[in-house]
Amino acid sequence: MDDKMKKILIALIALIFVLPLAACGNTSEDAAIKENASKWHKTISDLEVVKTDKIGNNRGYIAQTMKQLKKVNKSVIQGTVYDMSKMDNLDNGAYTKVTVYVDKVISGKKSLQGKKIVLVMNGGITTTNRWYKNQNQTREANHDILVQYNEAPLPKVGSKIIGGIKPIGKTEPTVYMKTIKKNNLANTNTYDLDMPAFNFWIKDSKDKQYHLNNPKATKELKANPEMAKSIKNLTDELNQKYNN
Template identity: 25%
Template sequence: MKRKIGWVLAAALLVLLAAGGCAPKTPTAKKKPTPVKTEQKAETVPTYRVVADNNLDKFKQTHGQYRTINYDPQDDLVSLLPESLAKLKKYPQTTTVRAYVTDWQQASVQMGSKPMTVLTVQVQKVLTGKKQLAKQEIRLILPGGFQPYGQYDKGSIYHDNTIPDDEPVLTQNNQIPIPTIGSTIVLPMRKAAQYPAKEYLAWLKAAKLTTAYVPADAHSMIWRCNPQTKKLTTNNPLREKELTKWAGQGNQTWATQYKRLTAELEKQL
């Protein structure tokens, strides 16, 4: 009897084990991979652009709203415009750059009766000439600057009596408008101290500008650059009118050279 009961218990145990083995397993949910956060890096603003923004704010605070008087120096101009970029590369002691204007200061000493402006520019790229100037900060001298209206127009038959003599006005050559802080320019330039005139060299020394640069041809070869489109336009508004006039009159030589050089420079930007 005991043996029979034992066999029954053993059989029951086998049934339970079999049932447990065949029972469906509870499915385990697969863990989804944790998404990796990819942060887009904010565009790094070059330090010189931050400096330019600060300097522009200071300039506006200092000068506020002001009159601009464009004068005609009555000079006999000789254009140094080359026929092509290849010819420009052969200009002695000349470097062509794309540069960003970061500051605008008036020279501490006037040259004769005329104020002079010193632009601080950051060289972004060297297009021809000294490659070591790339990413360097240099000073660029241009004619014009602020002075009391009475000092500028003293004794002139064109004197405007509605303008107070003590009002500061910006006077600039009508063919060489001074590029603004925050603008991008392209120009061939040379060391100012290369020019041999004794009076000019004495002025450079007095104004502490012996290491500064000047445009190789301020009337014809300063371009304003659009950083987005990489297109160049002349800095000289009168030259733009001349290009249109000469083309209309059939004088294609100078206009063709200018357009060719501009297009070749754009490819280097």
């Protein structure tokens, strides 16, 4: 057997052992995501859903081009929602711990790729007494509810996402930041999702393309046709480059 044939044989043997391992790794991650999705669904399935037009944590600059999106965020990532879990929410607030597997770093901190990060997102499980605290609600027995922000509904476990992230502002005296500290997430791999109403894209299993995770976006952007066109162009560009 000549040297060329030996090299080919060695390469084939390597593939025999490596490919099953890689497939096993992917299968394991997929199974974990399915299990996490099932657990979260069971957690929220019987809860009363309360919809709100509150802003929540929805700050930042509305980027209208890829250049702006990269400039105003420390990192722009493409990821998969790996898990979601209930948080200990404060009065008048509702947030959820969303664990995201970073599939690709579009710009910024390359070391995040292949890692899991936490995003504390608008909406989540709280109680009627806490959500309606000091709001003169009609008195009823205290019970759990699922709060949904109309401009920023919670994603599903397994959804693909694209968005800009920043380190959390640890000194801000907001309900959002107080919730993060209360849940001991301030000094971990937690990031702030920037401008979720107009710069956060999602692709569920039923979707063919990424779209803004804001059902009200089209109506709200009618007042500014130029911005609407720019954000549509940005969405199209993200789909062209990252909708694999």
